[in-house]
Amino acid sequence: MAIRLKRPKYVHVYTDNRGKTRAYLRRPGQPQVALPGPIHSPDFMQAYHKAMATPQEPKQAGVASVKSGTMNSLIVAYYASSAFTSLAASTQSTYRNQLEIFREHYGDLSVKGFKAKHADTILGTLAKTSTAQAHKLRKRLLMLMALAVKWDYRDDNPMLLASKINHKEKGYRTWTEEDIASYRKHWKEGTSQRLALEILLHTGLRRSDACKLGRQHRQGNRHVVKIKKSGETITVSIPVHATLEKHLKTVSGNLTYVVSKFGKGYTEESFSNLVCEAAEEAGLPPDSSPHGLRKACCRRLAESGCSTVQIMAITGQSLSVVERYIREYNKEKAAEAGMKKVKDKG
Structure with missing residues (x-):
């Protein structure tokens, strides 16, 4: 049996919509750092240790640098709200991972200018790789846009008009x-x-x-x-x-x-x-x-x-x-x- 190496601390790995595996160092409250692949390779470990040795900045990631009215600002506001902080730690981690991938590609989009057609394009592209991930992201965006209405970013929720993802949850297999x-x-x-x-x-x-x-x-x-x-x-x-x-x-x-x-x-x-x-x-x-x-x-x-x-x-x-x-x-x-x-x- 092949030995499964433990993923280094704070490293997040995902496959983008082009099928390329990407790795990032995401320390709490710090900007994320892109790491070269493959994971555990000499280049990866050298970059990882160099990034870990960099002193942490005494500020919350993204708060001072985000532009007002963007998806970035909405997501940062969500992270600070009771809607997020009251969740279980494991749920927070799951939601944050999903939203950070979205932020990387679409964080600069305007909340007010975000339309159902934009959501359909983003989710449709993701669904080509994984309908499960597209289904989960749709739920996160539906929640975010509801908060955007509540917090006066905009007057309507475009996700209510966005197409649903044709995905059937398989669930976890029960042990016999x-x-x-x-x-x-x-x-x-x-x-x-x-x-x-x-x-x-x-x-x-x-x-x-x-x-x-x-x-x-x-x-x-x-x-x-x-x-x-x-x-x-x-x-x-x-x-x-x-x-x-x-x-x-x-x-x-x-x-x-x-x-x-x-x-x-x-x-x-x-x-x-x-x-x-x-x-x-x-x-x-x-x-x-x-x-x-x-x-x-x-x-x-x-x-x-x-x-x-x-x-x-x-x-x-x-x-x-x-x-x-x-x-x-x-x-x-x-x-x-x-x-x-x-x-x-x-």
């Missing part, structure tokens, strides 16, 4: 019981890879919360975790499953349960890599992700007879999300029940 058994067979008790699976499977936490789970969350026979969702902080109190308890007894004195061989905790991204690479090594399909284990947790709870309200209390998810996660399970049970009725009639 066969997947879970194969993973457990390959990764024995006492490994970080095994503990990561047991935590995800028996808590239903997101990867961003699962990677931080530790002794500080333990209250008696429960884990009490505060999670940030859609700008709101909610608390979930999850009873410790007997299987998870058995694995937690193998944990050393670290505050965080899942740590590297050096005793350090994982970030959200490195935790995800840990699970994905472990799944690959165990022979699972390439789309086996931490989120797929979260969905497997919901499926298992549904199979055990839990109501949607009970599942929501454990995972902290909304009703619509839980119903979507267990939809396939419900379809299978409905089909079984329907066929049983036919059999009963002879």
